[in-house]
Amino acid sequence: MSDNQLTEFIERYFDGxxxxxxxxxxxxxxxxxxxxxxxxxEHLQFIGLLKQYGExxxxxxxxxxxxxxxxxxxxxxxxxxxxxxxxxxxxxxxxKISVAASVAIFGxxxxxxxxxxxxxxKSKYQQLSEKLNKVxxxxxxxxxGRTSVKPKVITPANFRGTGFALTSNGYLATDYHVIKxxxxxxxxxxxxxxxxxKVIYTEPQYDLAILQINDPAFKNLGPIPYNLKxxxxxxxxxxxxxxxPADNMVYGAGYLASSANYSNDSTEYMISVPVNPGxxxxxxxxxxxxxxxxxxxxxxxxxxxxxxxKSTYLLKTIQNIPTDSLSKTLNLNTKNKLAGLSSTQQSKxxxxxxxxxxxxxx
Numbered sequence: 001m002s003d004n005q006l007t008e009f010i011e012r013y014f015d016g017x018x019x020x021x022x023x024x025x026x027x028x029x030x031x032x033x034x035x036x037x038x039x040x041x042e043h044l045q046f047i048g049l050l051k052q053y054g055e056x057x058x059x060x061x062x063x064x065x066x067x068x069x070x071x072x073x074x075x076x077x078x079x080x081x082x083x084x085x086x087x088x089x090x091x092x093x094x095x096k097i098s099v100a101a102s103v104a105i106f107g108x109x110x111x112x113x114x115x116x117x118x119x120x121x122k123s124k125y126q127q128l129s130e131k132l133n134k135v136x137x138x139x140x141x142x143x144x145g146r147t148s149v150k151p152k153v154i155t156p157a158n159f160r161g162t163g164f165a166l167t168s169n170g171y172l173a174t175d176y177h178v179i180k181x182x183x184x185x186x187x188x189x190x191x192x193x194x195x196x197x198k199v200i201y202t203e204p205q206y207d208l209a210i211l212q213i214n215d216p217a218f219k220n221l222g223p224i225p226y227n228l229k230x231x232x233x234x235x236x237x238x239x240x241x242x243x244x245p246a247d248n249m250v251y252g253a254g255y256l257a258s259s260a261n262y263s264n265d266s267t268e269y270m271i272s273v274p275v276n277p278g279x280x281x282x283x284x285x286x287x288x289x290x291x292x293x294x295x296x297x298x299x300x301x302x303x304x305x306x307x308x309x310k311s312t313y314l315l316k317t318i319q320n321i322p323t324d325s326l327s328k329t330l331n332l333n334t335k336n337k338l339a340g341l342s343s344t345q346q347s348k349x350x351x352x353x354x355x356x357x358x359x360x361x362x
Contacts, residue, residue: 161244244278289336
């Protein structure tokens with residue numbers, strides 16, 4: 001029996017087109033002929049490899065669909081520059097190209113099987129793997145365009161809040177309700193640069209969350225100028241916050257009104273600092289530049305009443321982060337470099353460490 005005939009028998013065996021008598025005879029042949037059994041095993045593995053590749057193609061297609069809705073670099077205002085024609089063709093027809101490539105690959109592999117061309121010194125699986133890798137690399141190169149051109153596409157976030165740096169290497173604090181149920185999170189600094197971030201820990205009972213910027217474009221922020229206050233603030237002391245209730249950073253000033261909220265929850269301050277949607281997660285600082293809290297919410301029933309989670313609970317949240325959740329060290333600054341500066345001077349330094357948090361949900 002030739003290799004082509006054997007291949008045909010094996011395919012009929014697996015697709016169920018054999019008669020009952022043929023199936024019994026073929027299984028007997030498998031049992032008595034080790035070479036036949038070996039080819040059956042190889043063919044089964046080959047089918048499995050094709051199935052895995054199909055699943056990878058399907059996953060890539062799904063990821064492309066998600067990526068088309070969320071463009072990392074589109075979060076920053078840029079001038080529109082038309083890409084080269086091959087990149088344009090890929091962006092407009094990448095789904096069709098992927099399907100065509102898959103059909104072509106399958107056709108080539110089928111011909112190779114029937115003609116016995118895969119029976120070379122290398123195993124069938126080595127050759128198949130090499131071909132698939134070459135095609136995937138070629139498609140990936142077209143997809144990425146090998147170009148630095150960045151089209152201007154504005155993708156609005158589903159929800160927006162504020163966050164601030166805990167360390168210079170990319171750890172941030174924000175509110176839990178800001179990032180709750182997020183599919184992806186991006187943060188944008190005062191210069192308009194956007195970075196991908198991931199949620200590494202949350203404390204829903206305190207409405208606090210810790211993020212980490214994990215974007216390769218992110219660079220070290222430099223020494224943090226403020227520190228987290230480990231004691232409570234004093235009634236009547238002057239306070240201020242920086243945040244993103246608008247597209248540009250907004251400064252708000254006021255004073256500490258109470259050491260508890262209207263529900264007598266002692267985990268929060270009542271403050272007179274103006275708070276609007278988008279301020280949530282921003283830092284609350286005293287006149288010396290110590291972070292004494294995290295902006296959480298406003299009291300909708302009473303005009304001019306706002307709240308902030310105390311910094312002592314942010315410190316507890318940081319201490320509760322599992323060690324295996326940290327890919328980098330998280331060492332908090334203990335020296336305040338803002339004391340003695342005017343509010344204007346302080347805000348100029350602090351603004352570089354306060355980020356807009358953009359949340360995307362499907």
